[in-house]
Amino acid sequence: MFSPVTKMSGNQRNLLLGSLTIIAVSIASACYYAEKSGGEAGTNSATAQAGQRAQSKSVAAPAEASVIRTATSTAAPANVAPPQPVEPGTIVDAHNKKIMPGAVVLAGDQLFFLTPTSLWVADHASKQLQAGGPITVAQFAPPAVFGGVPVQELCNLTYSPKRNSVVVLDKSGDLYEFLADSHRWRLFRSNLPFLPGQPDPEFIDLAVLDDKILLLDPERNQIWKATGPARTMSGFFPNVFPWRARKGDASLGDSAAIACDGTVYVIKRYGPVTVYGDGLGKSAPQALLRFSRPDGMRPSRLITAAGTPLFVVERENNRVLAVDKKTGRVSTFQFAASADLRGLVPHSDGFWLLDNGVLCYRALAKADKSKHAVATRHQDSRLDGMIMPIAGMRLPRHAGVFPGARRLYRYGVHEGLDLFYDAGAKTKVQMGTPARAADSGKVIRADAKFKDMNSAVFNKVMADCLREHKTSAPNEDLLRGCQVWIDHGNHLVTRYAHLDKINPAVKTGAAANAGEIIGFVGVSGTGQNLPGRARYPHLHFEIWLDGHYLGWGLTPTETMQVYEDIFGNY
Numbered sequence: 001m002f003s004p005v006t007k008m009s010g011n012q013r014n015l016l017l018g019s020l021t022i023i024a025v026s027i028a029s030a031c032y033y034a035e036k037s038g039g040e041a042g043t044n045s046a047t048a049q050a051g052q053r054a055q056s057k058s059v060a061a062p063a064e065a066s067v068i069r070t071a072t073s074t075a076a077p078a079n080v081a082p083p084q085p086v087e088p089g090t091i092v093d094a095h096n097k098k099i100m101p102g103a104v105v106l107a108g109d110q111l112f113f114l115t116p117t118s119l120w121v122a123d124h125a126s127k128q129l130q131a132g133g134p135i136t137v138a139q140f141a142p143p144a145v146f147g148g149v150p151v152q153e154l155c156n157l158t159y160s161p162k163r164n165s166v167v168v169l170d171k172s173g174d175l176y177e178f179l180a181d182s183h184r185w186r187l188f189r190s191n192l193p194f195l196p197g198q199p200d201p202e203f204i205d206l207a208v209l210d211d212k213i214l215l216l217d218p219e220r221n222q223i224w225k226a227t228g229p230a231r232t233m234s235g236f237f238p239n240v241f242p243w244r245a246r247k248g249d250a251s252l253g254d255s256a257a258i259a260c261d262g263t264v265y266v267i268k269r270y271g272p273v274t275v276y277g278d279g280l281g282k283s284a285p286q287a288l289l290r291f292s293r294p295d296g297m298r299p300s301r302l303i304t305a306a307g308t309p310l311f312v313v314e315r316e317n318n319r320v321l322a323v324d325k326k327t328g329r330v331s332t333f334q335f336a337a338s339a340d341l342r343g344l345v346p347h348s349d350g351f352w353l354l355d356n357g358v359l360c361y362r363a364l365a366k367a368d369k370s371k372h373a374v375a376t377r378h379q380d381s382r383l384d385g386m387i388m389p390i391a392g393m394r395l396p397r398h399a400g401v402f403p404g405a406r407r408l409y410r411y412g413v414h415e416g417l418d419l420f421y422d423a424g425a426k427t428k429v430q431m432g433t434p435a436r437a438a439d440s441g442k443v444i445r446a447d448a449k450f451k452d453m454n455s456a457v458f459n460k461v462m463a464d465c466l467r468e469h470k471t472s473a474p475n476e477d478l479l480r481g482c483q484v485w486i487d488h489g490n491h492l493v494t495r496y497a498h499l500d501k502i503n504p505a506v507k508t509g510a511a512a513n514a515g516e517i518i519g520f521v522g523v524s525g526t527g528q529n530l531p532g533r534a535r536y537p538h539l540h541f542e543i544w545l546d547g548h549y550l551g552w553g554l555t556p557t558e559t560m561q562v563y564e565d566i567f568g569n570y
Helices: 010-033 045-049 127-133 455-468 473-480 556-567
Strands: 103-108 109-114 116-123 138-140 152-158 164-171 176-180 184-187 205-209 210-215 221-225 255-260 264-268 273-276 286-288 301-303 312-313 319-323 328-335 341-347 349-353 358-361 418-421 433-434 441-446 483-490 492-502 519-522 538-543
Touching: 010 341, 103 152, 103 319, 103 341, 103 349, 109 152, 109 341, 152 205, 164 205, 210 255, 264 301, 264 519, 301 341, 319 341, 319 349, 441 492, 473 492, 483 519
Parallel strands: 205 255, 255 301
Antiparallel strands: 103 109, 109 116, 116 138, 152 164, 164 176, 176 184, 205 210, 210 221, 255 264, 264 273, 273 286, 301 312, 312 319, 319 328, 341 349, 349 358, 418 538, 433 519, 441 483, 483 492, 492 519, 492 538
């Protein structure tokens, strides 16, 4: 996830640095104080719902081409009103329509931005930044399918100088590569099962080390190295599950993000940073990076490059920390409560930061006071007051059961939160545990006469997933099993799945009050109902806003933090 600014020529570096002087005041001011508007191309409901601000509005679906290998047309459509002025640093397409990317990297004199369905490229970045106006990007959407491998939801990206390419991670675990010179897409690595047993590997972040793509996997307590299309990947550490790690073993089970400048850095969910020197491997030295951690750290991204500080983005705290990698000195940069801090481009003298579709610049010399009050991010007001759907339950602690996690056995993306038995919770989740409405609303689906799949149907569904390298919508509905859906109004819907049965009093079209029992935990749709397989009862709970599951367009770490904001437990 680091941006190799050190690969730029001296002239490019000087030009970019010069542009900072011209635009720093206007862009930083806009980023720090201005209110941003929603409803732009490339935005996603998860970003809006999970938090632009309490008064946020519904947003439109991304206006992006489905299959494209070259830039979209720049011809202006007929009968379009003249473009309106936009603030400096706003990411716009050729028609002056705002784009809402979630990640960015710098490669030479190009900026690459990522939305859930497309890559966007700003050529002549130094010139555009120097101009102090909007940043115009061209769209390069990947093909819908690469040789039988469908693109599902683009999550994050990194730049490989040795390959001169941008490598993009899909939430299904597939990796794609965009060649910077030819502007062509190709499949880097298809995600296929390569390890025995459970849990599935879960790639939550990526970085570059030499010619390797590093994939951070807290579920398997591992950093995998991908060098190409080979099915099998090797890890840098012995295969020790997080719950079995001992002193001296790698400890990645609660990790949040990874960064690399030749040395590898991994940050945990509440702030500690582990440094792995001299590359990686069984004998790689590892130590904690010593720095003064602010109270309440909630890192969402970790980004660095050679010659720059280690930048910690805290989306939920609206804060960026710049940590000197040698001295541990911390500089703090606070942003307004209406901010939405996403990707970052590091520089030796400062950084550019994506905030609500605007690329803002902050200079290291103009840090805020370290004791500046944290302006926590505004949550979408539609999520206010929501309660856990199982009484006495607390949120799980690992990314693999949250929305956006990959489901390798069916080549899909998980769209909900799985609530299993948790030894530290007040409620023991088992067959028949009551599930309750998370908020008041109207029942729009109640599977009163549900009949689960038999072996033949279940096996056909699995065969479909294998053949299609994805989970189709009809098959995903079968795999959710017995369900209740509640419409809470204002484009907010919750779903309760894998139920053993529903409450007979729950009827389609009837009102449901928050806390009302709507069904009972089971294993329906999972295949565990088949003879000899009745294991792992749990509630699969989904939150949908504006037509997308909560977490769409966010990284796994960002999604976990959004759920923490709704239900507490952090």
